[in-house]
Amino acid sequence: xxxxxxxxxxxxxxxxxxxxxxxxxxxxxxxxxxxxxxxxxxxxxxxxxxxxxxxxxxxxxxxxxxxxxxxxxxxxxxxxxxxxxxxxxxxxxxxxxxxxxxxxxxxxxxxxxxxxxxxxxxxxxxxxxxxxxxxxxxxxxxxxxxxxxxxxxxxxxxxxxxxxxxxxxxxxxxxxxxxxxxxxxxxxxxxxxxxxxxxxxxxxxxxxxxxxxxxxxxxxxxxxxxxxxxxxxxxxxxxxxxxxxxxxxxxxxxxxxxxxxxxxxxxxxxxxxxxxxxxxxxxxxxxxxxxxxxxxxxxxxxxxxxxxxxxxxxxxxxxxxxxxxxxxxxxxxxxxxxxxxxxxxxxxxxxxxxxxxxxxxxxxxxxxxxxxxxxxxxxxxxxxxxxxxxxxxxxxxxxxxxxxxxxxxxxxxxxxxxxxxxxxxxxxxxxxxxxxxxxxxxxxxxxxxxxxxxxxxxxxxxxxxxxxxxxxxxxxxxxxxxxxxxxxxxxxxxxxxxxxxxxxxxxxxxxxxxxxxxxxxxxxxxxxxxxxxxxxxxxxxxxxxxxxxxxxxxxxxxxxxxxxxxxxxxxxxxxxxxxx
Numbered sequence: 001x002x003x004x005x006x007x008x009x010x011x012x013x014x015x016x017x018x019x020x021x022x023x024x025x026x027x028x029x030x031x032x033x034x035x036x037x038x039x040x041x042x043x044x045x046x047x048x049x050x051x052x053x054x055x056x057x058x059x060x061x062x063x064x065x066x067x068x069x070x071x072x073x074x075x076x077x078x079x080x081x082x083x084x085x086x087x088x089x090x091x092x093x094x095x096x097x098x099x100x101x102x103x104x105x106x107x108x109x110x111x112x113x114x115x116x117x118x119x120x121x122x123x124x125x126x127x128x129x130x131x132x133x134x135x136x137x138x139x140x141x142x143x144x145x146x147x148x149x150x151x152x153x154x155x156x157x158x159x160x161x162x163x164x165x166x167x168x169x170x171x172x173x174x175x176x177x178x179x180x181x182x183x184x185x186x187x188x189x190x191x192x193x194x195x196x197x198x199x200x201x202x203x204x205x206x207x208x209x210x211x212x213x214x215x216x217x218x219x220x221x222x223x224x225x226x227x228x229x230x231x232x233x234x235x236x237x238x239x240x241x242x243x244x245x246x247x248x249x250x251x252x253x254x255x256x257x258x259x260x261x262x263x264x265x266x267x268x269x270x271x272x273x274x275x276x277x278x279x280x281x282x283x284x285x286x287x288x289x290x291x292x293x294x295x296x297x298x299x300x301x302x303x304x305x306x307x308x309x310x311x312x313x314x315x316x317x318x319x320x321x322x323x324x325x326x327x328x329x330x331x332x333x334x335x336x337x338x339x340x341x342x343x344x345x346x347x348x349x350x351x352x353x354x355x356x357x358x359x360x361x362x363x364x365x366x367x368x369x370x371x372x373x374x375x376x377x378x379x380x381x382x383x384x385x386x387x388x389x390x391x392x393x394x395x396x397x398x399x400x401x402x403x404x405x406x407x408x409x410x411x412x413x414x415x416x417x418x419x420x421x422x423x424x425x426x427x428x429x430x431x432x433x434x435x436x437x438x439x440x441x442x443x444x445x446x447x448x449x450x451x452x453x454x455x456x457x458x459x460x461x462x463x464x465x466x467x468x469x470x471x472x473x474x475x476x477x478x479x480x481x482x483x484x485x486x487x488x489x490x491x492x493x494x495x496x497x498x499x500x501x502x503x504x505x506x507x508x509x510x511x512x513x514x515x516x517x518x519x520x521x522x523x524x525x526x527x528x529x530x531x532x533x534x535x536x537x538x539x540x541x542x543x544x545x546x547x548x549x550x551x552x553x554x555x556x557x558x559x560x561x562x563x564x565x566x567x568x569x570x571x572x573x574x575x576x577x578x579x580x
Contacts, residue, residue: 022046024100024117024129027194030164031136032107033219035226037165039092040133041194042100044119055095056120059102061085064116064128073115074102084110104135105167112137138162141172141217141230150311151208151238156201159217159230163189163196168221172200175216175229180204211236211266239312240265244287245305246318252398253324257295261305262287263314269307276301297322300352325399326351329392333377338494339411343379347392349401355394362388382409387437387468412495413440416469421486421501428476430501432488435468440492442472446484 024044032038044057056076061084063070071082074089081089088106093099100117112135118128144158161170172187180202187200200217216231244262251257263269263286271288273280280303281290292299300322306315326349333345347359350373357375358368367377379386387409393402413436421430434440442463443454455463455472463472474486489498 022119022127022129024119024131025194026100026115026117026131026133028132029134029136029193030195031138031162032104032164033162033170033221033226033228034107034109034137034139035224036107036168036221037103037105038107038135038162039164039166040102040104040115040135042093042102042117042133044098044100044117044129046098046119046121046125046127050121050125052121052125054122055098056122057091057095057100058118058120059089059100060116060118060128062113064118064130064132066118066128070116073104077120103166107137109137111135139228141219141228143215143217143230143232145232145234149206149234149236151206151211151236154203154205156203157215157232159200159202159219160197161219161228163198168224168226170198170219170221172198173218173220174200174202175218175231176214177202177204179213180206180210180215206234206236208236208238208241208264208266210234211238235266237266237311240269240307240309240314242305242307242314242316245316248319248321250321250323251295253296253322254294257292257299257320259290259292259303259305259318259320260287261289261307261316263305263307265307265309265311267309269309269313272306272308274304274306292320295320295322297324297350297352321352323352323398326355326394326396326401328401329357329394329403331392331403331405335406336408336410337379337382339383339409340381343377343382343386343407345377345379345390345405345407346374347377347394347403348374349394351394351396351398353396355396358393360391360393366390379407382407384409384411384414384435384437384468408437410437410494412436413490413492413497415488415490415497415499419488419499419501420504422504426477428484428486428503430474430476430486430488432472432474432490432499432501434470434472434488434490434497436470436490436492436494437468438492439465439470440490442470443489444472444474445487445489447487448484 024042026040026042030038030040058075059073061071061073071084072080073085074081074091076091076095088104090103092103093101102115104111114132114134116128116132118126120126142160144160146155149155159172161172163170187198190197190199211234213234214231215234216229219228220226240263242261242263244260246259249257249259259273261271263271268284268286270282270284272282273288273290281288300320302317302319304315304317307313329347329349331345331347337343347357349355354371354373356368356370357372359366359375359377367375369375387407389404389406391402391404393400413434416433416435419432421428430444432442434442441454443452444461445452453460453474455461461472461474463470486501487498488501489496
């Protein structure tokens, strides 16, 4: 009833707007489901001066010209129609009222096409109207989805079906909408160019999970077996979400590393691998790998995977930890110190994992730390015993490296107790062993003779340094009587040390036997001999050696033929002269 009322109003409006001439009005296109019917609304007019007793009409299929012998759909005069339309066509309108509405039933695909109406008023008053209606036979509902659907934003999807069959009215229902939350379904009729469309609206808020969801609409006709279904896949736009990425990656130096990043988005994202703001690789893809060949410690760090499209972006990081053996340790700190000072030495390295650091001296562990990259060695008050070579060793499960360094402790001379003089037959040899740093000077003083000899006079003194020890040897020959007093004096920038060298050996036993009185007598005789020799040498030197004046001290006569018991061969020196 609603359908007929609305259609009548439509024709009244057309009739009021146009009349008095040949013309026809019908929808340019109309659609109907296969197996149902369709009513093609039609209205025509002719000149007012023509007053026919009877008005006839003809509907043609696909051609308006009778001479082309188009199929006759309906003919009021004879009721003769083409076999394709037998029992399928009838006129709903009253031609006398200029209503040419056509009803086609039991529609099949071959009935789809153009339909023309020809008015027949008798005689020559016949007119084929160029206006026509195109009938579309369909078998699926039309689902209309907005051109852009964004996740999180409510969307309206419509299902539209023609409702142009007065005998069969469609009923609409949605298929596959259960996963779309709580949809709102609305239905209404809508007139479009004289045709009717039934619409069902589905409102829902899409999510990224509903992208690609297959949504269907079904049109059914009560009391029939006719059912028609249409489907549409949802194209949901949403920003990227990184769904797959490596966790922390550990790799041994020199190995191959592959970092993987996968993202979900629509449209596909631009994936970018970055490190410290530098782009390493990028591509428009759902996943992207970053390959690192022969990884080095320099490539250790945090890598960023960035996924972005028009609707947003997402990023995740992955830490690449390159495992490698310690680098050669470096030593920063005091390497020269004065005795008594505090010494602080820092040994550091780099490795992954952090190493065990140890400082050794002569295979003795002085300090160690576990899983640290730095080790501090503190010596609160250094002594000469702290002088020497040290080793800093760094090791982890991937290797070991070591660095040697020297600590030089500077101190004043110390004359060791093994310093002494020894006599054998007519020779006295004095040994002075000095420990000092830096290397000291050594001098031998014979106070009774007012003579001092140092190591620069290589004819008389032999010196050799080994480590912190300086060994100097003075040799006296022709000492048949009591040995002289010998004082060893050593000096460097930190001080001076003197020691009267004790005598060891046969002469020492002799002095013990003769006693104090004998020693005085023997010493007086030795003085007399020395004075005699001194005057004799002066005379000789005046003649042979003008470099000595009357006031010069006489040269001391030394011999290197004597060897101290237990002293090595290398301490032998050349014989210079002999006391007679």
